[in-house]
Amino acid sequence: MIAIQYNTVQKPTERDTRDIWEVRQELSEEKKRQSELLSEILTLSEDVKEYESSNSKNQGQVLQNTLEELKREAGLSPVSGPGLTLNIRPSMELIEFGYQVEPITPELLIRLVNEIFRFNGLYMEINGQRIVHTTAIRDINGDTTVNSIPINDTEVEIKVITESFEMAEKLYSYLYASGFQDDFYIDNLDLVINKAQDKITITKFDGELVNSYLVEENKGD
Missing domain, CATH: 1.20.5 (Single alpha-helices involved in coiled-coils or other helix-helix interfaces)
Incomplete structure (x- = not known):
């Protein structure tokens, strides 16, 4: 037993390579x-x-x-509160130099959305599409879609509501100091982070919420 325990400690099956x-x-x-x-x-x-x-x-x-x-919370009713808006648009100076502007990728948009929610964003809307727990941001036939609805390729508006105006100011400072603007610039896009506002209104989810965990098939005895 001692030999087995020693071997397990000294030679783990999978080494954790993360730093502190x-x-x-x-x-x-x-x-x-x-x-x-x-x-x-x-x-x-x-x-x-x-x-x-x-x-x-x-x-x-x-x-x-x-x-x-x-x-x-589920997105079934409109909500208003303090928050901020973000705008994604083509980088005009790059367009003047002949760079081609591609639509925003789902991967980049997902990263931004996840980061906002991680920093205590409560509610979010992208070009009129309410973000809920069933929302999918993905590529469909070459178009970036939110809730299966294609969003505008070149002009995207994101609305975010936070718990308080102070939290909205902190989110603004955090996003402004992060590297997201550089990430968008690489794709020839400008990420405009507007200052916090006292009141922003977000629409309700325009669709049907389906929870597969509440659906159970009754096969009988």
């Missing part, structure tokens, strides 16, 4: 997800307490408020 900063970054991401889950549990617990402490007359209103909040 990569490990710290992954740990930070996990702690952030844990914090978000704990925050959500606390919110739900407060809803339960409010429902239990209210009388029968007010319980209906509490449930209605909870329903409206869930609809906003």
